[in-house]
Amino acid sequence: MSMLETLLGTFQTGSGFWNPIVWIIVAALVFLITYILRGFGNKKYKKGTEQVKSFLSGNPEYEKEKMHVKGSNLFWGFTESLKWIFDILHKMHTGNISDYVLWFVIVMAVLFLLVGLM
C-alpha cells in the first residue's frame, strides 16, 4: 500500500469506520450548497434604516459595549435548574488542603475494601 493510500485510508474502529477526508469533502459540499441557497435571499433591504436594527421586544437598543452577555450568565437556566447538584459540588471544593487529604484517605479506604473482597 502506497503512502498516499495509507494517508487516505478509512480508519476501521472495530464495529464502524471513520474517514476524515470524506467527511471534509461532504462538509465542503454542504457549505457550498448553503452558500448558493443564501445567494437566492432577498437583497432589497435598506441599509442604515430601521430594517437592520435589532428588535428587542420593542425596548430601546443599548450601546453595543453594554450588550455583551457575560460568561457567568450563559447556561443560566441549566445551572439554575440543577443548582442543588452544583451546590453539592461547590461544597466539596473547599480549597482546604486537609479536605484534599481526607478525600485521598476516603478513596484509599474504599479501594482497600474493594480489593480486599477480591
Add this chain to the structure above:
Amino acid sequence: MNIIDFLLQHSPALIVAIPLLGAFLTPLISRINNKARNIFVILILGLTTSIVFLLANDVFAGNIHTYVFGSQDLALPIVRILFEVDAMSAFMAIIGSILALVAVIYSWAFIKENTGLDKFYTLILLTTAGMFGMVLTGDMFNLFVFLEITSIASCALIAFWTNKGKSVEAGFKYIVISSIGALFLLFAIALLYGQYNALNIATLANAIQFSFLDKIALVLLIAAFAMKAGIVPMHMWLPDAYSKAPASVTIVLVGATQASLYGVFRVCFTLYGNTINLSPASIGWIIVLLGLITMLLGVAMALIQSDFKRLIAFSAVAEIGFMFLGIGAGLTVLGNAEMMAAIGIPAMSGGVFHIMNDALDIGLLFLVAGAIYYATRETSLDKLGGLARNMKYTTVFFIIGLFAVSGIPPMNGFASKLLIYESTFQLNPILSIVAILSSIMLLAVFVKVFHSVFLGPSLPKFKEVKEVPKSMLIAMGIIASIIIVFGLFPELIINNIVEPAVSALVNYGDYIREVIPTFTGGI
C-alpha cells in the same frame, strides 16, 4: 558503530541525562545573556526530542530497549538501576518531549518580563528530566525518585509568580499532596521489597503472588498515582495548580500528570498483570467507575467556572476520565481473548490515543488562555469579550482546541472518543451514554468560553490589545498543526504509535521476559 547506532544504544540514558545536564548548565549560560540561555534550552529540548523520536521509532518496530546503570551481571549483589523502554514508555516520552519543547518556545516571549528566569528554565528542564525518568525506568524505587524530582520542581514552577499569593498557595497545596502521595508510594515499594527482595518492575512482576501485602501495595500504588493523575475526588489540587501556574508551566504539568497516569497503567498491567488475571474485571470496573465519576464531575465543575484557566483545568480533569474509561474497559476483559479483540483493544486504543490527544488539546487551550492573559492581564470570563477582532490567530487556535477537546470531527479528539464510545457501548451502553453526555457538556463549556472571550462587541478597555508575540504563536501553531494532522490521518497514528503502545500494555509478558527470559506467564 555509527553515531545513530550509538545514540540509539544509549538513548534511554541520554533522554534523561541531557535535560538534567542542561538544567545545571542553564544558570551558567544565563550569565552570557538571556537570548543565549533561551536558545540553549530550546536546543537541549530539541536534541532530547530528536533522541526520543529515534528511540520511539525503534521501539515501535517491536524492540524493547533495556539500559543497565551498574553491573550487567544480574547474579552479582551490586546496586544497579535498569531502564526498560517498551512502546508505552516511548509513547509517553513522545508526549512529554513535545509538551516540554513547545513550553520553552512559548516561554521565550510569555515570561520574558519576569526575573529569575535562569531558575525558571532550570526547573522546566528538571521537571522534564523527571517526567522522562518516570516513563523510562524499569525500577520501582527509581520511579519514586523521579516522581519526587518532578513534584519538587513542579511545585517551584507553580509558585513561580511569588508576588501572587494564590500561586504560592497552589504550590504549597501541590507539594503537600505530592509528598503524601509519594510517601504512600514509598510504603508500597517497601512492602514489595520486603517480600521479594527486588525493586525491578519485571523481577517483581515475575515473583508477585497477589498476597495480602501485595493487595495493600496495589491499593497504595493506585491511590497515590491516581491522586497525582487528578482522578476525582482526589483532583482538587489540580485546578488550583493548573490555574495559578504560568501557562507554559501548566503545559509541562499536563505531561507530568500523564506520567502519573502511566504509573497507574504500568502497575495494573505490568507489575500486577500476571496476578490481576485472578479477577481482572474487578480492577477494571474500579477504574471504569473512577473514570465515569471523573468525567461527569470534571465537566460539571467546568461549566460553572468563570475563570478561564480554572475552567480549562476542570475540563482537563474530565478528559482524564475518558482515558480511565478506555483503559479500564480494556482491563475488564483482559484474559478473555475474544472479548479483548472485540472490546478491549479498541477501548484501550481509544484510551491511549486520548492520552496524546488530551495533552495536545488541553495544552493548546492553556496556551491560548496564557495568550489572552498576556494580552489583557485578565482571566475572568465576565470581564473579557470581543477579542477575536484584536487576536485573529489566537482565535483560530482556540477554535481548533475547542473542536479537538469536544471531539468534533475532523479533529483528533473525535477519533479517540469514537473508539471509546463504540467499544464501551458493547461492554455496557450506559458507559458510552455518560461519555457522550460528558463530551457534549465539554462542547457547551468551550462554546461559553468562545462567546465570553472572543465574540461580542469590542470592549473599550481592550481597544489597544494586540496579537501576542511570534514565539507564542509558533508554539500554539505547532500544537494546532499536530492536532490537525492527527485528526486527518487517525489510522496512520493509531497503526504506528497507538497500537504498539496498547500491545505493550496487553502483552506485559514481553516486558517481563526482556529481564527474566524464563518468565512463562503473560498473554
